[in-house]
Amino acid sequence: MPDQQTQALVQGSQYWMILSIAAIMPILWAFTLSLHFARPYIVRYLQGLTLRFGGDVWWLSYILIRDGLLAVTFALSAMFLFPNVYMSTNLGVPITAPLAALVLFWALLAKLTGDSDDDPKSFRVVSVLLVIASMLYIIPQIYGVEAGGETDSLNSISTSIGGIPAALVSGSNPDLSYPILNLSLLGFAVTGTIIFVWFLRKSKFEAAEIA
Amino acid sequence: MGSPPFAAAEQFVEGTIAAALVALWLLAVALHLARPYMLALTRKFTLRLGADLWWTIYVGMRDVFLLQVFLGSFIFFYPDVVRADDLPITGGLAAACAFAVLMLKLMTRADADPRSFQLQTFLLGLGATLYLVPYLLGVQVTTVGSSISNQLASVLVSSQNTTIALALCYLSGALVGVMGLVTVFYNLRIASPASAKADTSAAIQPAAQS
Numbered sequence: 001m002p003d004q005q006t007q008a009l010v011q012g013s014q015y016w017m018i019l020s021i022a023a024i025m026p027i028l029w030a031f032t033l034s035l036h037f038a039r040p041y042i043v044r045y046l047q048g049l050t051l052r053f054g055g056d057v058w059w060l061s062y063i064l065i066r067d068g069l070l071a072v073t074f075a076l077s078a079m080f081l082f083p084n085v086y087m088s089t090n091l092g093v094p095i096t097a098p099l100a101a102l103v104l105f106w107a108l109l110a111k112l113t114g115d116s117d118d119d120p121k122s123f124r125v126v127s128v129l130l131v132i133a134s135m136l137y138i139i140p141q142i143y144g145v146e147a148g149g150e151t152d153s154l155n156s157i158s159t160s161i162g163g164i165p166a167a168l169v170s171g172s173n174p175d176l177s178y179p180i181l182n183l184s185l186l187g188f189a190v191t192g193t194i195i196f197v198w199f200l201r202k203s204k205f206e207a208a209e210i211a
Numbered sequence: 212m213g214s215p216p217f218a219a220a221e222q223f224v225e226g227t228i229a230a231a232l233v234a235l236w237l238l239a240v241a242l243h244l245a246r247p248y249m250l251a252l253t254r255k256f257t258l259r260l261g262a263d264l265w266w267t268i269y270v271g272m273r274d275v276f277l278l279q280v281f282l283g284s285f286i287f288f289y290p291d292v293v294r295a296d297d298l299p300i301t302g303g304l305a306a307a308c309a310f311a312v313l314m315l316k317l318m319t320r321a322d323a324d325p326r327s328f329q330l331q332t333f334l335l336g337l338g339a340t341l342y343l344v345p346y347l348l349g350v351q352v353t354t355v356g357s358s359i360s361n362q363l364a365s366v367l368v369s370s371q372n373t374t375i376a377l378a379l380c381y382l383s384g385a386l387v388g389v390m391g392l393v394t395v396f397y398n399l400r401i402a403s404p405a406s407a408k409a410d411t412s413a414a415i416q417p418a419a420q421s
Contacts, residue, residue, distance in 0.1 A: 012216070016221075019221075020221075027283075027285045034281075034313065037394050039398065040397075041317045041321065045321075050259055050265055051259055051260055051263050053263075054261060054267055057264075057267070058271075061271075062224060070311070105306070123398075126401050127395065127398055127399060128399075132394055142288055142289060146289035146291045147289075148291060148295075149294055
């Protein structure tokens with residue numbers, strides 16, 4: 001196979017993989033939010049369990065799936081911080097995807113530094129951050145990336161709304177997407193540093209005791 | 212990126228999700244309606260541990276399947292997908308019904324409230340009908356070729372009735388958005404310091420299992 005064809009196939013597959021992840025992300029976000037906001041239902045059910053063993057299994061399973069999913073969403077969101085991916089005119093990802101990743105990082109920071117399962121204030125902070133982050137991703141994905149073919153029909157309604165899909169896609173709006181990427185990268189660095197410093201200050205060294 | 216092989220691959224994935232949703236809807240409805248059978252079996256256990264596990268697994272599976280139905284239905288909120296693919300035209304409304312059931316489970320005493328349970332049953336039935344009927348009589352008759360099947364497909368398949376399909380796509384997106392905001396505010400209200408006290412006192416009285 002000639003080199004150019006190989007290159008085209010590899011690049012095409014990469015693009016397909018990235019766009020598939022981008023398209024699955026709203027589902028992951030919805031799953032993450034569903035589990036986070038299912039807490040009252042889970043707690044209500046927990047009160048109905050008659051054995052502590054059953055209660056522990058139920059609660060631990062819930063926490064494990066909820067937090068694991070949050071971590072997976074965060075890990076996949078990091079892809080939108082890659083300049084080659086985010087700024088690509090061929091790909092077109094949601095314009096506020098890096099900001100969504102950043103706000104999710106803040107939600108994880110709030111979870112780490114507070115007790116969102118027992119402290120109502122911390123729970124509310126995490127909830128609000130998660131809602132903001134999901135909206136920053138889902139809205140431009142649905143009404144930008146997945147509505148590129150609607151420009152003509154939107155123009156027929158009003159020319160002022162015909163530009164909405166393109167404005168919400170990173171590659172076709174570099175004037176806005178470039179500052180967003182830089183801001184998000186800076187935010188990531190600062191948030192990461194805060195977590196690192198917090199961890200160093202909070203954690204105490206405990207000597208291993210061998211009996 | 213609109214190269215034909217990858218566009219075809221995307222359509223294949225979306226078509227597979229649409230087909231899998233038929234099975235997911237059937238499972239979600241079947242598990243919901245299996246409640247009396249599960250309860251009868253729970254009463255036969257001689258160990259409380261066995262009964263608790265049985266009931267927990269049943270409730271977990273039932274609710275996870277419903278959540279999967281909603282998550283899989285997310286493709287019905289994408290305007291380009293609704294326009295390009297052969298999908299059931301009311302798939303988005305069915306997703307809104309599934310979300311409404313999830314919302315009811317969250318905001319009411321779900322299994323312990325007969326009225327809420329009835330409403331959930333009705334919404335599940337409606338959602339399954341809104342999905343299965345246009346899928347079986349629309350999406351699955353596009354290659355039959357008879358005049359009736361062509362007429363049915365032109366009404367029930369999203370890519371052949373784009374005006375209504377897109378209107379329903381935006382409508383169902385808005386419905387789910389509004390219901391999502393209601394659940395967020397419900398959670399925030401529950402997590403307020405005042406209601407936390409009420410929750411603590413309520414926790415002392417265990418809820419009934421059935």
